[in-house]
Amino acid sequence: MRSNQPLSPLTAHLGYWMRLVSNHVSHGFARKLAERDVTVAEWVMLRQLYDEDALAPSRLAERMGMTRGAITKLADRLIAKALVVRIDHPDDGRAQTLALTKQGRRLVPTLAALADENDAAFFGHFTPEERSRIEQFLKAIVDRHGLTDVPVS
Amino acid sequence: MRSNQPLSPLTAHLGYWMRLVSNHVSHGFARKLAERDVTVAEWVMLRQLYDEDALAPSRLAERMGMTRGAITKLADRLIAKALVVRIDHPDDGRAQTLALTKQGRRLVPTLAALADENDAAFFGHFTPEERSRIEQFLKAIVDRHGLTDVPVS
DNA sequence: TATTGTTATACTCTATAACTATA
DNA sequence: TATAGTTATAGAGTATAACAATA
Numbered sequence: 001m002r003s004n005q006p007l008s009p010l011t012a013h014l015g016y017w018m019r020l021v022s023n024h025v026s027h028g029f030a031r032k033l034a035e036r037d038v039t040v041a042e043w044v045m046l047r048q049l050y051d052e053d054a055l056a057p058s059r060l061a062e063r064m065g066m067t068r069g070a071i072t073k074l075a076d077r078l079i080a081k082a083l084v085v086r087i088d089h090p091d092d093g094r095a096q097t098l099a100l101t102k103q104g105r106r107l108v109p110t111l112a113a114l115a116d117e118n119d120a121a122f123f124g125h126f127t128p129e130e131r132s133r134i135e136q137f138l139k140a141i142v143d144r145h146g147l148t149d150v151p152v153s
Numbered sequence: 154m155r156s157n158q159p160l161s162p163l164t165a166h167l168g169y170w171m172r173l174v175s176n177h178v179s180h181g182f183a184r185k186l187a188e189r190d191v192t193v194a195e196w197v198m199l200r201q202l203y204d205e206d207a208l209a210p211s212r213l214a215e216r217m218g219m220t221r222g223a224i225t226k227l228a229d230r231l232i233a234k235a236l237v238v239r240i241d242h243p244d245d246g247r248a249q250t251l252a253l254t255k256q257g258r259r260l261v262p263t264l265a266a267l268a269d270e271n272d273a274a275f276f277g278h279f280t281p282e283e284r285s286r287i288e289q290f291l292k293a294i295v296d297r298h299g300l301t302d303v304p305v306s
Numbered sequence: 307t308a309t310t311g312t313t314a315t316a317c318t319c320t321a322t323a324a325c326t327a328t329a
Numbered sequence: 330t331a332t333a334g335t336t337a338t339a340g341a342g343t344a345t346a347a348c349a350a351t352a
Binding site: 005007008010013014015017018019020021022023024025026029044047050108109112115116118119122123125126130131133134135137138139140141142144145147149150151 | 173174197261272283300
């Protein structure tokens with residue numbers, strides 16, 4: 001049985017092209033990170049912790065748009081790799097913070113260089129004007145929809 | 154211990170903004186599809202089959218950038234939902250094709266409308282000129298890197 | 307009671323590889 | 330031997346909910 005009602009192709013949507021490009025940018029980065037035994041979500045957590053002395057798991061969950069349960073698992077893996085430590089809150093017995101180890105802090109700039117490399121591979125051949133136009137376009141959507149989480153996948 | 158080496162923020166990368174927007178476009182669509190008990194990957198398979206009488210699992214794997222094993226599982230779910238059927242190849246005993254059921258074929262235009270809706274929600278407020286400029290930008294990347302698979306997540 | 311974090315369960319997608327049947 | 334498809338296993342991410350400890 002064949003299509004009676006012809007539909008607009010998937011490729012008619014801007015979302016299609018954006019997902020195609022975005023997925024490849026992410027996967028390209030994921031492959032580079034995998035050589036260092038790090039996932040994209042792990043990278044984002046490490047990068048967040050790099051700018052702070054320490055962060056509560058619940059703060060990370062908010063920033064990264066993940067559940068607290070997911071943060072626990074992610075932190076467990078990074079702790080197993082000796083890149084992160086858990087520190088009990090001195091006053092509030094329920095609370096903790098996560099912080100980079102010396103080794104974790106040393107790794108982040110290396111990974112940041114991979115991120116720079118990957119972005120340049122996909123967007124570096126455009127002119128600064130073109131890149132800035134796209135960035136404005138994307139930020140307009142971010143503002144309009146109030147998107148705030150750091151994308152992790 | 155605090156950062157000695159200040160790094161460019163995550164937000165300095167165009168890939169960051171694209172992933173943020175793309176993820177929300179996808180998740181927005183995923184939520185709409187979920188009301189019909191369909192995932193994005195399932196939608197893509199259904200949409201592929203809508204344009205053909207039938208397709209071999211291996212062809213679908215190529216088009217969707219998924220492994221044959223993943224296609225098997227995806228097809229199993231769609232068969233369980235009575236949206237797709239497996240048909241043995243008449244001559245080659247190894248080969249099969251997948252095709253939409255009547256019910257599956259009836260569902261696709263409904264889902265396509267959701268896709269249209271979702272794309273409009275995120276990109277509809279731009280002018281046709283702006284949209285076309287972004288599309289060109291994205292397609293230039295697709296061409297340059299030879300991206301061909303249909304993005305599924 | 308509310309909050310913090312952990313744990314358990316389940317589902318989707320991914321990747322690899324072993325496996326069956328057929329060519 | 331090679332190919333088509335299935336199956337098994339494991340890992341990463343997501344979501345929900347139950348849970349313990351503390352406030």
